[in-house]
Amino acid sequence: MHSVRELLSLFAMNPSAESHSIPLSDGNRIPLLGLGTYGDPRTTPKGTALECVKLAIDVGYRHFDGALVYFNEHEVGQAIREKIADGSVRRQDIFYCGKLWNTFHSPELVRPALERTLEALKLDYLDLYIVELPIAFKPGNDFYPKDGDGNYIYHHTDLCATWEALEACKDAGLVKSLGVSNFNRRQLELLLNKPGLRHKPVSNQVECHPYFTQPKLLEFCRQHNIVIVGYCPLGSSRDASWVNVKCPPLLEDELLVSIGKKYNKSSAQVALRFNVQRGVVVIPKSFSPERIKHNFHK
Numbered sequence: 580m581h582s583v584r585e586l587l588s589l590f591a592m593n594p595s596a597e598s599h600s601i602p603l604s605d606g607n608r609i610p611l612l613g614l615g616t617y618g619d620p621r622t623t624p625k626g627t628a629l630e631c632v633k634l635a636i637d638v639g640y641r642h643f644d645g646a647l648v649y650f651n652e653h654e655v656g657q658a659i660r661e662k663i664a665d666g667s668v669r670r671q672d673i674f675y676c677g678k679l680w681n682t683f684h685s686p687e688l689v690r691p692a693l694e695r696t697l698e699a700l701k702l703d704y705l706d707l708y709i710v711e712l713p714i715a716f717k718p719g720n721d722f723y724p725k726d727g728d729g730n731y732i733y734h735h736t737d738l739c740a741t742w743e744a745l746e747a748c749k750d751a752g753l754v755k756s757l758g759v760s761n762f763n764r765r766q767l768e769l770l771l772n773k774p775g776l777r778h779k780p781v782s783n784q785v786e787c788h789p790y791f792t793q794p795k796l797l798e799f800c801r802q803h804n805i806v807i808v809g810y811c812p813l814g815s816s817r818d819a820s821w822v823n824v825k826c827p828p829l830l831e832d833e834l835l836v837s838i839g840k841k842y843n844k845s846s847a848q849v850a851l852r853f854n855v856q857r858g859v860v861v862i863p864k865s866f867s868p869e870r871i872k873h874n875f876h877k
């Protein structure tokens with residue numbers, strides 16, 4: 580693990596892909612800053628993710644966080660392929676993280692789900708594939724299966740069996756590293772203590788920002804060499820369907836704003852650096868060209 584001083588000097592020198600990546604326990608590396616690519620598919624115009632990812636590559640981003648359930652992986656993949664084709668980057672310079680959705684936890688569905696992501700991206704392999712949530716839904720075409728009362732229909736699966744199916748995908752060369760998301764300590768321990776574990780989870784993607792700092796989980800993950808990837812690092816897009824919009828907006832926090840004034844940075848840049856200085860990877864989402872650039876220069 581890098582010290583805070585090392586991380587700061589890495590950034591000060593050169594924010595290129597190689598210099599801003601940190602090691603994973605399986606020998607691969609992950610860039611400390613990535614672009615989140617979730618935009619509400621009902622309100623985001625088609626082609627937005629395509630243009631934003633291309634711009635982000637020009638700006639210097641090399642890490643992209645996506646998922647099958649974001650419904651725009653085909654655009655993200657097209658952007659990456661176009662930037663490879665025009666000589667801006669090579670495939671090995673890019674780090675793409677995809678996610679196994681809740682309806683695909685049954686072991687026989689894991690590889691087909693990963694292959695769906697690869698087909699959407701039109702790439703040969705993923706850099707990281709993570710279990711999006713430690714919860715399984717009823718398998719089927721409906722990603723959000725609900726009963727007549729509007730409640731989700733869950734499905735009984737064994738996280739360890741799901742993990743073994745993921746290990747087989749890594750062995751087959753479809754993905755370089757395996758991780759999880761939204762896992763608590765108990766769920767991580769379930770995998771770490773699994774008899775015959777062949778590939779440890781290298782990362783745990785969880786909500787993490789100055790209003791939700793996750794000290795206990797961070798410490799546990801440090802002890803087990805699991806990198807924390809912080810989602811909603813700017814406090815989220817405040818989508819009323821899953822965030823209590825009565826909570827004060829992180830980016831208007833007086834302390835973050837005043838630290839920003841002192842260092843000539845915005846509250847967003849201070850929030851990102853807060854995590855990066857602790858060795859937490861950040862994946863801020865923006866589909867605004869100005870803010871994509873702004874967030875990179877935190």
Ligand code: NAP
Binds near residue numbers: 813816847
């Ligand atoms: P976020 O990155 O904390 O915030 C995104 C929001 O902040 C957007 O509304 C964006 O709007 C705005 N924004 C971006 N830069 C800004 C700046 N400099 N100043 C002011 N506003 C700014 O939240 P998130 O999108 O929920 O999380 C980031 C990524 O994490 C997602 O895209 C997704 O890839 C991942 N994620 C994963 C999970 C999981 O369960 N694993 C859950 C949630 C999210 P504009 O686009 O207009 O700039």
